[in-house]
Amino acid sequence: MQHILIVEDDKTIAESIAFVLEKDSFGWTWYDNGHDSLDYLDNNEVDLVLLDVGLPDISGFDVLRKIRSKSNVPVVIISARDDEADQVLGLEGLGANAYITKPFSPRVIVAHVRAQLRNFRSNSEPKSESKFAINEAMQRMLFHNQELTLTPAEYKILSHLVKNPNRVHTREYLLKVIWDRPHGSDVKTINTHIKSIRKRLNEIDSSCEHIETIRGIGYSLIE
Amino acid sequence: MQHILIVEDDKTIAESIAFVLEKDSFGWTWYDNGHDSLDYLDNNEVDLVLLDVGLPDISGFDVLRKIRSKSNVPVVIISARDDEADQVLGLEGLGANAYITKPFSPRVIVAHVRAQLRNFRSNSEPKSESKFAINEAMQRMLFHNQELTLTPAEYKILSHLVKNPNRVHTREYLLKVIWDRPHGSDVKTINTHIKSIRKRLNEIDSSCEHIETIRGIGYSLIE
């Protein structure tokens, strides 16, 4: 399922967008401000971003720049008022893929989303095959077609790393992955979990490092 | 002759600044409040603004925003007290080009003015493609498409320089970039970090200097 990140401070609009996306069987996540959206992008796989330029905390300009500094994800700009038009045009230079001006119909949004996703897919290089397979229903994983015996915590950490490879995940964040909500345990705990995950991965393939330590920050799965 | 606008409510300070500027054959105009300064800017050609943030009528914040709404002129902030430091840092986001904290020597002012005027001139030329790529999600950087192996502190410093090129960054400021909050370590530490960053950059491209030393102030990345 394709996942869309909605960045829109107007709840009504966000809900109507989410509604039509859902109807077209897209997954979605909504944030009403720039900071949380950027955080989310750091730690999750997103197929497309719908970005309102009139946010309360950061300007759409800055959000887009920050997105582009780390990701190639398609971004569709939503402009609130006509008099922002000039500014919005400037965004194209920053790497926005399309922009829509309010008022807009839900149909228009979905059409844009589909178009951008189609473009992006054909543009992007063929992805290398992952050596991992996740059976979410069974809470199981295969690595090089071999079953991995993982504890619940290990499964949650590793499956999150596999779904979001090649980016750093802080220990704090990985703790939150294990426990949905904030949890009082020491972040050093993650070291131990990573250790045992590494051990299990090495039993199957010790030819290279699979989980890289990013010193001072956290861990990252190499693809 | 280059013309400097001095916005400073303390007459003694304004006069001493004007004195050193004159000695270095800069032209100058002095106002002791924000309103008159903005008026003056509307009707006169100014090459650089020296702006005290502690004005009687308008906050430096607002003055800078209003300047930026109509002009790209380099603005060097003068901060009265140390405890304004954080606030002043925020001004960089608003487009301040540099800031000086009191007490300051006349030489420092002239150095800043010269540095900014030089930067501004070179900036107005067509921008060349940056040779840097930042992968924020992985906390990594490419230089000439080659991976840079950087320590956390080096990464923080260099990515900051890359994001704000052609601008002088004081050692104090770069220290705050490494440690989010004030930190007790010596500013000379930055010299050592810069040294190792330079070494790594030179290993890839030694054809020219990439990080320029602005004597008496700090460092600047040349694009």
Place this chain on the structure above:
DNA sequence: AGCATCTTCATGAAATCTTCACCAAAAATT
């Protein structure tokens, strides 16, 4: 209780950050 799992702790090793002493370059002073 017995078992699996999660967490904590102590330790050593490695990476990194800071400091220092000395030299070179630039600026200020005479």
Place this chain on the structure above:
DNA sequence: AATTTTTGGTGAAGATTTCATGAAGATGCT
């Protein structure tokens, strides 16, 4: 122009932080 002072570069040593590891304690489930 010569000298003094200030500032920055350099290499290496020392201090500090961070991480991996193995083992032990805590927790929770059956």
